[in-house]
Amino acid sequence: MRQIAITALTLFALAAHAEEPWGKVDLKAGETLHKKDCVACHVKMYGGDGSKIYTRDGRVLSDKLELLQRVGACNAQMNSGWFPEEEANVSAWLNKHYYHFKK
Numbered sequence: 315m316r317q318i319a320i321t322a323l324t325l326f327a328l329a330a331h332a333e334e335p336w337g338k339v340d341l342k343a344g345e346t347l348h349k350k351d352c353v354a355c356h357v358k359m360y361g362g363d364g365s366k367i368y369t370r371d372g373r374v375l376s377d378k379l380e381l382l383q384r385v386g387a388c389n390a391q392m393n394s395g396w397f398p399e400e401e402a403n404v405s406a407w408l409n410k411h412y413y414h415f416k417k
C-alpha cells in the first residue's frame with residue numbers, strides 16, 4: 315500500500331513537472347536578458363525600476379501560460395529576435411520574482 319502511494323506521488327510529481335509551460339530554464343540568463351532588452355520601456359511608463367508594470371492593479375495575466383504568451387508578444391513587438399528558450403528563461407524569472415503563479 316505504501317509502495318503504491320509513493321509511486322502515485324512520484325507520477326504526480328513528474329506530471330506536474332511536465333506541465334511547466336516553459337520546461338527547463340536558466341533563470342540567471344533570464345535576469346540578464348530582461349535587464350538588457352525589457353526594462354527601459356517599462357521604466358519610462360512606471361518609473362523606478364519599471365517592475366510596477368508586473369505588480370500593478372488590474373494586471374491581466376493569471377497563469378504561467380499567459381505570462382509566457384505576454385513575454386512573447388512584447389518580444390515580437392520590439393523585434394529583438396529572442397529564441398523560445400530565451401522567452402522561457404525570462405518568463406520563469408519574472409514568475410519567480412513578481413508573479414508567483416503556481417500553474
Ligand code: HEC
Nearest residue numbers: 351352355356367368369373374375384385388389392404
Ligand atoms: C516598446 C516598449 C516595451 C518594451 C521594449 C517591452 N515592453 Fe513589456 N509592456 C509594454 C507595455 C506598453 C505593456 C502594457 C500593455 C498593457 O497594458 O496591456 C507591457 C506589459 C508587459 C507585461 C504584462 C504586465 C502585466 O500586466 O502583468 C509583461 C510580462 C511584459 N510587458 C514583458 C516584457 C518583456 C519580457 C520585455 C522584453 C522582451 C518587454 N516587456 C519589453 C511595453 C514594452
